[in-house]
Amino acid sequence: MTDEVVVFGSLRNRLAMILTGGAALLAILLFVVVRGYAAQIAQEGQDNILSASVSSILDSAVLRDGAVQLDFPYASLSMLSTPADDRVFYAIYEDSTLLSGYDGLETPPLVPNGERMFTSAQYDNATVRVATASRTLIGADRPRRVSVSVAQTQDALAETLNRISRNVAGFGVGFFALATALAFWGTSTTIGQLSRLTTSVTRRGPQDLSPFLKPVPSEMVPLVGSLNTLMARLEQSLKQSEEFIAEAAHRVRTPLATVRSYAEATLQRVQKQENRDALRSMMRAIDESSRAAGQLLDHAMVTFRAENLEREDIDLDGLLRELVQRMSPVAEMRDVALHLESAGPAIIHGDAVLLQNAFRNLIDNALKYAPIETTITIRIQTTPRISVDVIDQGRGFVPDEMDKLAGRFVRGGDTGDHIGSGLGLTIAQDVAHAHDGTMILSNRSEGGACVTLLF
């Protein structure tokens, strides 16, 4: 009954993808931002020291006797020492003439007085940070412009940055892992609500069309609402068709019953053989049609229920005892005895309505073919497997036909005048199969037919 549902993606996967993707993006962003910020702060630190160094050198510049003199303290350069033994370079210019320091240290040509300029440059095969400042000394003849540049390699800075990067990367990975775990947990609990709804709908018996009333999250209310509406409509339409079938059966069978009762009453009165024969044919036709209708309905019901078994633990002993009691008036009419042979409870997990239907059809069959004043034995055995034999003392099956009799609308060649639709054994076999059992037909050596349902 389950039609193939076209699967398009998975909500769980999609949600998990979005959430973990988002987490990864956030982790990378975090890494980039924190690292950038750290680099900026570290750079500012280096720049401040460089700036202080430049200032202390520049402050020592004096103009004496028309010449620029610098006598800067040792600390001006030693303040730049780092654990990574970064190299320090400096250059002092008067206007564009190198007074002292390293030639070729790239310096900006013009820095306004009192300002600091920071640049990164290559010197001696290393990246250096250069701080430059200048000052104008007013001499007697002309103003002199003194520029001081101090440069430092960035090994210590790079090391600090690397350490921070490693830490931030570790932190980012941890954040990602945590976010992913949370994403999966969140997805599972959300999807879990859906699964729980699915389970509780699936677990219902085929007859249970009551609305779903357990509390659900607000987002699922529309879904559950539609589900409940659908079930209500289904129940309504099932009820309508059930009522229609009942009403239709009533309308058809009541007049049939009338005709049959009149025919029976008339048969008691008429004497003429041809009239009696006509009445008999009439009653036979009525019985045939009503029996066929009944068995067709039974068969339809068995076919339907076989696909949706309502299983419960059933005691075959109790079920058959009740059935035998129910059928014994009909048996008595023919002076046939129904004898139940059972050693106690025989529990099977099955559908009571179906099982009852199957056994009723078997006993019905036996009753039809059992000669007057004989016994039909219904025997329940529990070892090695649970089985039920329905044994009559009639003519038995025609051996050549035995493997065909369970087919639909197949009737034995020796049925004579007996009324039948050829569905009784089919129903019993279908029920046996629905319970993973088999039906076996056999003839007894002492005469009579035996139908066994083996579960």
Add this chain to the structure above:
Amino acid sequence: MKYLLVEDNLELANAICSRMGLDGHQVDHAAKISDAVDFARMGEYDLILLDIMLPDGDGRSFLEQHRAGKNDTPVIVLTARSQVSDRISMLDLGADDYVTKPFDHAELQARCRAVLRRRTGTAQPTTRVGDVEFDPVGGHLNVKGSTINLRNRELRLLELLMNARGQVFSKQKLVDRLFSYDDDVSENAIEVYVGRLRKHLEGSSVQIRTLRGLGYRLDHDG
């Protein structure tokens, strides 16, 4: 026996009434639930035959009212449905048995008899003829202090003859009443049952006489 028949189809009701009359039963007929409730309250019935679909409601509601009123008259439901689960629900509601329409009259009678027999609490009416006491519900025959259990057809044959003492029944009539129309029996089968009954009645004041060319008649001396 006194029956109450609750059935809205007049034709069927007439047919059942006339057929039951043939067996010597008295039948009151109600076409609606409201009438049926009144009838059941007023009259003493041995058994109620109840159709399930009635113009003023479901026969099941009658069953409920009937049982709620502590009325323990047995009820046999006449149903057009054949679904097992539906039948079970009717039995749950307190019906004693059911027959599916269209029904064999003999089956209806057999079910009535079985239901009445199960109600062992009430004293069963017996028929007494001479020194023979006959309990048609229990299927016993009491001849001079000894009880004989009768087979179904013996019982029905004796019931027929006893209810119409002095009347002559042809073999054909007896075959019609005792056998289903599709039972493959000859009229001679009747002789077997008459023979058995004669054996049971041996030494009593009741006899089954053969009237050559006409049939059988139950007589009793004195």
